[in-house]
Amino acid sequence: MKNKKALVTGGNRGIGKGIVLSLLEQGYFVLATSRDSTNFDMSHPNLKLANLDVCDHASVAAFQKIVSDYDPDILINNAGVTKDSLFLRMTEDDWDEVINTNLNSVFRMTKLVVKGMLKKKWGRIISISSISGSMGNPGQTNYSASKAGVDAFSRSLAKELGSRNITVNSIAPGFIQTDMTDGLIDEDITKKIPLQRVGNVEDVASLVNFLVSEESNYITGQTLVVDGGLFMK
Amino acid sequence: MSEVLDKVVEIVCNQLSVNKEDVTPDSSFVEDLGADSLDTVELVMAFEEEFGLEIPDDEAENITTIKSAVDWIEKNS
Numbered sequence: 001m002k003n004k005k006a007l008v009t010g011g012n013r014g015i016g017k018g019i020v021l022s023l024l025e026q027g028y029f030v031l032a033t034s035r036d037s038t039n040f041d042m043s044h045p046n047l048k049l050a051n052l053d054v055c056d057h058a059s060v061a062a063f064q065k066i067v068s069d070y071d072p073d074i075l076i077n078n079a080g081v082t083k084d085s086l087f088l089r090m091t092e093d094d095w096d097e098v099i100n101t102n103l104n105s106v107f108r109m110t111k112l113v114v115k116g117m118l119k120k121k122w123g124r125i126i127s128i129s130s131i132s133g134s135m136g137n138p139g140q141t142n143y144s145a146s147k148a149g150v151d152a153f154s155r156s157l158a159k160e161l162g163s164r165n166i167t168v169n170s171i172a173p174g175f176i177q178t179d180m181t182d183g184l185i186d187e188d189i190t191k192k193i194p195l196q197r198v199g200n201v202e203d204v205a206s207l208v209n210f211l212v213s214e215e216s217n218y219i220t221g222q223t224l225v226v227d228g229g230l231f232m233k
Numbered sequence: 234m235s236e237v238l239d240k241v242v243e244i245v246c247n248q249l250s251v252n253k254e255d256v257t258p259d260s261s262f263v264e265d266l267g268a269d270s271l272d273t274v275e276l277v278m279a280f281e282e283e284f285g286l287e288i289p290d291d292e293a294e295n296i297t298t299i300k301s302a303v304d305w306i307e308k309n310s
């Protein structure tokens with residue numbers, strides 16, 4: 001674990017920020033991104049910040065140099081958006097934006113890190129998916145398709161890279177209190193959750209801690225659910 | 234032996250964990266040296282890095298033996 005380096009996209013707020021803080025606390029080095037890195041309200045000797053818009057090819061190209069110098073052992077694909085509306089009202093722009101930010105970005109970011117991991121014969125690729133990708137959710141055809149895509153991507157890549165000791169998994173949170181769910185969470189939702197509360201970013205971050213560690217060596221190609229029991233297969 | 238051949242053999246031995254003595258110019262990475270499909274991609278990456286070249290995907294497909302690697306590299310460097 002010591003001296004391992006993690007890249008976290010969308011690390012300035014919400015779940016991403018929770019992941020960054022807990023990785024730093026565990027002693028990891030972290031390269032965290034935001035679309036505007038002046039947005040970060042944290043600093044730490046082991047934390048490096050960078051600008052990145054995962055949808056913008058020029059931004060990704062500029063970021064490539066930073067990543068190859070940093071040479072991360074761990075990638076956390078966290079950046080994501082929702083653009084909810086009933087399918088009948090959904091525009092193709094809403095569809096494209098969500099697929100591009102949540103799914104295409106995972107392709108782009110993984111491309112940037114995988115060669116370095118192959119050389120080290122060690123790597124962890126973790127993408128933040130959603131239970132919406134497995135259970136479906138009205139108003140989220142775009143979002144659930146993007147997250148199901150992330151889960152399936154992870155399974156195929158896990159098979160490709162398994163022989164090189166690189167594990168690929170996704171994490172599917174339920175309702176977590178962040179800007180994304182602001183205004184969506186009410187008592188009705190809480191009642192449907194067996195553990196009777198919405199999650200906080202630490203609930204997701206502690207699963208990330210486990211998945212990046214040596215403790216999870218034998219787990220790959222999985223979608224791990226952290227949702228208080230809301231979605232059970 | 235040419236310098237390129239030396240280097241290619243060294244890279245292949247490293248990547249595939251085989252002994253120099255078991256490698257001839259005609260050795261096929263997959264059939265003779267036990268490479269899997271990911272190994273062949275990694276080999277091409279290692280050649281690119283060592284020789285500072287970019288090997289296009291459709292040409293990389295034809296680099297399947299020590300000799301074909303050496304020939305491509307000598308022709309393109």
Ligand SMILES: NC(=O)c1ccc[n+]([C@@H]2O[C@H](COP(=O)([O-])OP(=O)(O)OC[C@H]3O[C@@H](n4cnc5c(N)ncnc54)[C@H](OP(=O)(O)O)[C@@H]3O)[C@@H](O)[C@H]2O)c1
Pocket residue numbers: 009010011012013014015016034035036039052053054055077078079080081101128129130131172173174175176177178179180181
């Ligand atoms: N909250 C939940 O209940 C929940 C549940 C399931 C899954 N998730 C997933 O968890 C992840 C994080 O969600 P969150 O709740 O923390 O959301 P959030 O608070 O809205 O934060 C989203 C993060 O993604 C970044 N981002 C968005 N678009 C980007 C782009 N084009 N390029 C680069 N970064 C971009 C944002 O950066 P900026 O600050 O620059 O906008 C921000 O850091 C997402 O993938 C989301 O789908 C969340």
